[in-house]
Amino acid sequence: MPETNNYQTITIVGVGLIGGSFAMALRKRGFEGRILGISSPEALEEAGRKELIDEGFAYEDLPKAAARSDLIILATPISRIIELIGDLGAIGDSLAPGTIISDVGSTKHEIMEAAARSLPETVHFIGGHPLAGSEERGVGAADPLLFENAIYVLTPPDGNVSGEVERLGKFISLTGARMMVLTPQKHDLIAAAISHLPQLLAVELVNSLDDLGEDSEKAVHLAAGGFRDMTRIASSPFSIWEDILTSNTGEVRNLLENFIRRLSERMEDFNIDALEESFEKARRTRSALPGDTKGFLTRLWDLRVVVEDRPGMIADISGHLYSKGLNIKDMSVVKVREGETGSVRIAFGTREQALQALDELEKAGYQARLRE
Secondary structure (H helix, E strand, O other): OOOOOOOOEEEEEOOOHHHHHHHHHHHHOOOOOEEEEEOOHHHHHHHHHOOOOOEEEOHHHHHHHHHOOOEEEEOOOHHHHHHHHHHHHHOHHHOOOOOEEEEOOOOOHHHHHHHHHHOOOOOEEEEEEEOOOOOOOOHHHOOOOOOOOOEEEEEOOOOOOOHHHHHHHHHHHHHOOEEEEOOHHHHHHHHHHHHHHHHHHHHHHHHHHHHHHHHHHHHHHHOOHHHHHHHHHHHOOHHHHHHHHHHOHHHHHHHHHHHHHHHHHHHHOOOHHHHHHHHHHHHHHHHHOOOOOOOOOOOOEEEEEEEEOOOOHHHHHHHHHHHOOOOOOEEEEEEEOOOOEEEEEEEEOOHHHHHHHHHHHHHOOOOEEEEO
16 A cells, blocks of 8 residues: 555645545545645535544635645646636745645646746646546535546656656555556647547537437437437536636647548548448457546456346355455446346456456356456
8 A cells, every 4th residue: 555644734725526535535545644625615514524624724725724735736627726826826935845736627738837837946736637527516425436446647747757746646546546647738638539529529419419300309219329328428517618628629629620521531432441441440449448447548357247137146246256355446337138137347457367257257157258
């Protein structure tokens, strides 16, 4: 287990879902230092009841808390993070030399520019982005397992792993997250490709049903698995995406232009042989995607287990593997039809553990296979 005394006093600015879950995970993993919270009165009251923080401060008391901290986490929306960086810059002389400041914003370029512009050289700003979240909001939804197996990207200005980056990464791993280091520019490009562009495509794909005119309502009722799977994220509220898309407009526009070009080329040359090649390439790429993490990368090893649709099946499988000392990293129901069989995906940290689990489940009478 990583060291729990990496920092003595940390301040979490914005004790909501992410900030509250961060504090809760640290407490669960034995962090013995002090956690200061800066948030709304209601959030601070609830965080206090849950014993997530040792002391709460109003936003206007940021200087008091920051001066006592050796790690400051800015866990607010992107636009507010940029404002807070300016506020910290204004009190830079009161920050202890060597203080680490990080954030949890979903885009990094503008945040890193604000930090370079505003903060004194005596402190270290390391951008951060935990690829974890929930449909729920606020500290009331805080979950100590929110970061478990999630990719947590750190974006130092130059992308290099300095001593400060390594120290912060070890501390954050207390939450169960897995570290990845990227430059801010590379982070935003990748995020635009695998998150921001798909969000826009899902929204427009749903809205394209309007082009069917009077048949659009029938299409909604007929929409089944494929359409639902491709458009699930279209339900995300715009309030979540406004800051993200505003702060990463350049990368998103470039990728949109490339995507439109691809579609235009396909429309002009609707060649079946070329389509077959495109389908096959997409199939190979899609099959190589890790089904393991809550974010960008890091492979786990998957088993697919056939299960009957009856109570207790998942508990029986997980209990059996637990009794053999096998640690399940992730689990999800892939498909179950009422009254029939379905399958469950179970992920392990190593191929050896997956093979051992496969052997144990087959001995127990389950039909399972390893997804290589």
